[in-house]
Amino acid sequence: MLILVLNSGSSSIKYQVRETANPNPGTAGLDATDGTGSDEVLIAGTIERIGEAGTDDGGQDSGVRNHTEALERIGQAVGQALHGRGLDAVGHRVVHGGERFSAPVLINNEITRAIERLNPLAPLHNPASVLGIRAITAKWPDLPQVAVFDTAFHRTLPEHAWRYAVPDELYRNHGIRRYGFHGTSHQYVAARAARFLELPEDGFSGVIAHLGNGASVTAIAAGQSVDTSMGFTPLAGLVMGTRSGDIDPSILLFLQRQGMDADAIDELLNRRSGLAGLAGNNDMRSVVEAADAGGRSAQLALDVAGYRLAKYIGAYHVAVGGAQAVVFTAGIGENSWQFRANVVERLAALGIILDVDANRAPGRTSRRISAQGSAIPVLVVPTDEERAIAEATAALVSGL
Numbered sequence: 001m002l003i004l005v006l007n008s009g010s011s012s013i014k015y016q017v018r019e020t021a022n023p024n025p026g027t028a029g030l031d032a033t034d035g036t037g038s039d040e041v042l043i044a045g046t047i048e049r050i051g052e053a054g055t056d057d058g059g060q061d062s063g064v065r066n067h068t069e070a071l072e073r074i075g076q077a078v079g080q081a082l083h084g085r086g087l088d089a090v091g092h093r094v095v096h097g098g099e100r101f102s103a104p105v106l107i108n109n110e111i112t113r114a115i116e117r118l119n120p121l122a123p124l125h126n127p128a129s130v131l132g133i134r135a136i137t138a139k140w141p142d143l144p145q146v147a148v149f150d151t152a153f154h155r156t157l158p159e160h161a162w163r164y165a166v167p168d169e170l171y172r173n174h175g176i177r178r179y180g181f182h183g184t185s186h187q188y189v190a191a192r193a194a195r196f197l198e199l200p201e202d203g204f205s206g207v208i209a210h211l212g213n214g215a216s217v218t219a220i221a222a223g224q225s226v227d228t229s230m231g232f233t234p235l236a237g238l239v240m241g242t243r244s245g246d247i248d249p250s251i252l253l254f255l256q257r258q259g260m261d262a263d264a265i266d267e268l269l270n271r272r273s274g275l276a277g278l279a280g281n282n283d284m285r286s287v288v289e290a291a292d293a294g295g296r297s298a299q300l301a302l303d304v305a306g307y308r309l310a311k312y313i314g315a316y317h318v319a320v321g322g323a324q325a326v327v328f329t330a331g332i333g334e335n336s337w338q339f340r341a342n343v344v345e346r347l348a349a350l351g352i353i354l355d356v357d358a359n360r361a362p363g364r365t366s367r368r369i370s371a372q373g374s375a376i377p378v379l380v381v382p383t384d385e386e387r388a389i390a391e392a393t394a395a396l397v398s399g400l
Contacts, residue, residue, distance in 0.1 A: 001088040001398070002042075003390040004078065008092065008132035009125070011051055013070050016044040017078055017087070018390040039387055043081035047073055067131040071139050089144040090136050091393030093184070093385070094129045095234075096122035097149030098175065104152070104392045106400075107133055107145040115147060121175065121233075144400060146393040153183030156224040161319075164232075178236075180228035182210045186218045187225075188388040189329045189381045194223070196366045196379060197325060206325040207316040209309060209343075210383065211333035213241035213282060217309060219316035227319050229312055235270060238312065239305035241282035244273035246308070275301050284331075288338045306342035313343070317350060323376055326352065328369075329383045340369065344378055351375025 001021070007014040019040045047070040049063035064070045078087070092107070098118045105111055112133050119126045129147075136145055154162075162178040163171070170176040186208050194204035202223040209217045215238040219227040229237025229245075239245045247269070255265055276282040278301035279290065290298035317323045326347070328340055337360045344354045353371040361367075363380070370378035 001394045002082065002085060003393050004074075004087050004090045005386045005389045005393075006090060006092050006132050006136070007386075008067065008128040012046055012048045013050070013067065013074065013128075013132060014044075014046045015074050015078075016386045016390075017042045017081065018387065020387075020390050020394050039390070041386075043078060045074075045077060066135075067128070068135040068138060071132070071135040075139060087140070087143060089146060089393050089397040090140075091146050091148055091389040092129055092133055093150070093389055094147045095125035095150045095181065096179065097147075097151045097155075098179070099155075099177075101147070101149045102152050102155035104146050104148045104396055106396055107147050111147065112137075121179070144397045146396050148184060148389045148392050150181045150183050151179045153187040154178075154180030154218075154225045154228050157226060157228070161227045176232055178228070178231045180216070180218070180225065181230045181234045182214070182216045182218075183225065183228075184385045184388050184392075185210050185330065185383045186216075186220070186228070188385065189327060189383050190220050190223060192366055192381050193325055193327045193379055196368075196381065197377070199324070204324060205320040206323045206327055207313050207320070208327045208329060209238075209313070209333055210330045211238075211309075211328065211336075211339070212330040214243065215240045215245075215309075215330075215332070217312045217316065219319040221320040227316060239278075239301075239308050240274045241284075242271045242274045242276045244269045244277070275305065278304060284336050284339060288336065291338075302339065302342055306339065306346060309343050310346035313347060314350065317376075325377045325379050327379045327381050329381050334380055334382055340378075340380075344370075352378060354378065 003018050003020060005016045005018060019042060047064060050067060050070050051063070051065065064073065094115055096118045098121060100114060112130060115126060116130045133145060136143065157178065157180065164176060164178065166176065189208050190204060191201050193206060194201045197204065204223055205221045207217060207219055214234055216228060216230045217238060218225050231237070235243050237245050252265055274282060275284065275287055279287045279298045281287055287298045287301055291302055313326055328334065332339055340359055341354060344352060351374065353374040355369055355371040359369040364382060366379060366381045368377055368379055
């Protein structure tokens, strides 16, 4: 099946067309080379600066007016790449599914309105997804569309994990609870980790660290999410590129009393904190280079981030009743051997031992980086959220 995967942002749309011959959701996450599934990226790209149409100094068009115009450009690029072949469906990444959506859904007008009603919970993401859905509907009204939610995988959290210790009316009236994010990646990686360890998906319990500019860690028990570091919003949990992660909420009240308004505090915690706040740079590679050159603030940033993640791993080892693996994934998790070492060396109390050479060796496939005598295996498992969205979409529309 030919699936167009869209990741719509407020001023950009990332897209891929993937051909998958594997509509079976039970095999999501398998490698294309294992003989049980296939996957090929036919075209990929990004349309940026949506809403900033104009001309640059050279007189060239520097943007597009809206998401509909962006989809027109994507449609042209896709048409050229497919040489007359037609799309079978469109899969949309939707960040927030609230409490309603626990699995991918076929989109209709009612579903679109339901996603739109969740805009206050993800004001930077859900409105853009709705714009993308409506633009596709206008361009290809008969093409099936599927919404795949970042929060859906975490709908299995037990109430004691997703509840906050605040008055009940805050949950009932405003939906204030832990939702969790990066669920599409965590689910995909959990399936691949289980396969690597020769376990069924529902037999895998472990801790998965999705480490990119945004970062989260999830506790997996019997193949299901039972706790996760991000909360009501993606700000909670780990130290990230520009986000603070966990912070004493009284600090927000203190800053407000010092004269900062809500927008300024939001800017501070979401865009000026994390690695950027501690080291002056949100790029992990640059922070590692600065630390290697003797930069004290860079080394402190690595230590704060590594310590925070190690604490979560230890807690989630308990939460799952004993992890069968600790798994690193996403850009930093897959590529920064230095940060992996920073974290794993803090886990000696769990009997975890790093294989220094295996950790430093490059690779693009699932691999073990722990030593032979390690009490818990440590894995690096590449994620592929676009493939997961394409496979979920194909699985849902294959029966139509």
